[in-house]
Amino acid sequence: MSAEQWKRLDAVGRIERGDLSLGQAAQVLGLSKRQVRRLRGRVRAQGKESVRHGNAGRCPSNRLAQAVRERVVELAKTKYVGFNDGSSPI
Numbered sequence: 001m002s003a004e005q006w007k008r009l010d011a012v013g014r015i016e017r018g019d020l021s022l023g024q025a026a027q028v029l030g031l032s033k034r035q036v037r038r039l040r041g042r043v044r045a046q047g048k049e050s051v052r053h054g055n056a057g058r059c060p061s062n063r064l065a066q067a068v069r070e071r072v073v074e075l076a077k078t079k080y081v082g083f084n085d086g087s088s089p090i
Contacts, residue, residue, distance in 0.1 A: 005051045011036070012043045 001009070011029055014020040015036075020028070026036045042050035064072075076083075 001048075001052065008039060008051045009043065009048055012040050015040060 008029060011020060011025040015022060015025050022033050022036055022040075026033045029036065031039070039051070
């Protein structure tokens with residue numbers, strides 16, 4: 001878990017123990033009270049894994065296939081060598 005996720009989990013735990021109010025937790029986390037309320041509900045229902053982003057660990061849906069990536073690199077090094085790819089100095 002990232003530091004931000006641990007911070008959210010800690011804040012929810014402190015709300016549950018009564019150490020923080022909902023408003024104080026919202027201020028600490030930089031979220032709205034409504035968002036903290038939703039976060040608290042998710043942690044209650046799903047546990048600590050609920051603070052992770054839902055797409056964590058997944059590949060982007062718009063990622064190019066490895067074969068296409070390799071072909072682009074091959075073309076850039078052979079047929080299109082010297083074409084402006086943004087890396088040459090002005």
